[in-house]
Amino acid sequence: MSKKIYDVAIIGAGVVGTAIARELSKHNISIALIDAKSDVGDGTSKANTAILHTGFDMVPGSLESTLVARGYHLLRDYARETGIAVEELGALLVAWSQEEHDNLAKLQAKAVENGYKDCVIISAADVYAREPHLGPGALGALYVPGEWIIDPWTPIVAFATQAKLAGADILLRTAVTGVTIGAHNTLHTTNGDIDAHHVINAAGLYSDEIDGVFGIKDFTVIPRRG
Numbered sequence: 001m002s003k004k005i006y007d008v009a010i011i012g013a014g015v016v017g018t019a020i021a022r023e024l025s026k027h028n029i030s031i032a033l034i035d036a037k038s039d040v041g042d043g044t045s046k047a048n049t050a051i052l053h054t055g056f057d058m059v060p061g062s063l064e065s066t067l068v069a070r071g072y073h074l075l076r077d078y079a080r081e082t083g084i085a086v087e088e089l090g091a092l093l094v095a096w097s098q099e100e101h102d103n104l105a106k107l108q109a110k111a112v113e114n115g116y117k118d119c120v121i122i123s124a125a126d127v128y129a130r131e132p133h134l135g136p137g138a139l140g141a142l143y144v145p146g147e148w149i150i151d152p153w154t155p156i157v158a159f160a161t162q163a164k165l166a167g168a169d170i171l172l173r174t175a176v177t178g179v180t181i182g183a184h185n186t187l188h189t190t191n192g193d194i195d196a197h198h199v200i201n202a203a204g205l206y207s208d209e210i211d212g213v214f215g216i217k218d219f220t221v222i223p224r225r226g
């Protein structure tokens, strides 16, 4: 019997790789979701601050701004659909100096540029009404009602489960160490070779290493918030 050639191999089973696997698994294609760790979501995705970002403070016009705003709506709706825990807390950016206070209007204008129009500048009295245990000295704040907390683990497990139920293979304890590119890609891993017509690099902080494995040397990082 000839060895299986997957249509797509996804390297990395963090929130990005599992979401891609779930989306692709809606189509009639074979998928291998590969991770070096012994479980999904065991990289950066397991240890973040759990904020469901609106994208209000991104660099306007940047790719990140567009993607964070789109991701906010997609993940919020997915959480509602599946019962993933969300706390609709809202965020306060508290100004502790006159300079920070003067900057609140700029941040509000930036949010509007990013398509988020619900930010409100609130007085010191309103800050303490909302947060009575905050230390003294707050001059006011930018209130961002849509910044919520979301359970960061369950989406990953849900994405992976849906992909698996739709037929994707999840290959854990499988670190990609090299590739041979021919009629298809043969990924060399610590768990044997995996053949795939297409490979998606979702290796998070190690994406540059995977690019390097493929001989791509011009990996660039898009500048973050300004």
Ligand SMILES: Cc1cc2nc3c(=O)[nH]c(=O)nc-3n(C[C@H](O)[C@H](O)[C@H](O)COP(=O)(O)OP(=O)(O)OC[C@H]3O[C@@H](n4cnc5c(N)ncnc54)[C@H](O)[C@@H]3O)c2cc1C
Residues within 6 Å of the ligand: 011, 012, 013, 014, 015, 016, 017, 034, 035, 036, 037, 040, 041, 042, 043, 044, 045, 046, 047, 048, 049, 050, 051, 052, 053, 174, 175, 176, 177, 202, 203, 204, 205, 206, 207, 210
């Ligand atoms: C301190 C902190 C706080 C954060 N707070 C927030 C927040 O509040 N809200 C928010 O939206 N974002 C937040 N983030 C960002 C968010 O956590 C990341 O953007 C996200 O988790 C990245 O997911 P990923 O799937 O790209 O990467 P990862 O979760 O790192 O997944 C990449 C996977 O690739 C695997 N891998 C790597 N190399 C190989 C290889 N050679 N072979 C096989 N597998 C490999 C790794 O094992 C890993 O599981 C925060 C980040 C940090 C560090």
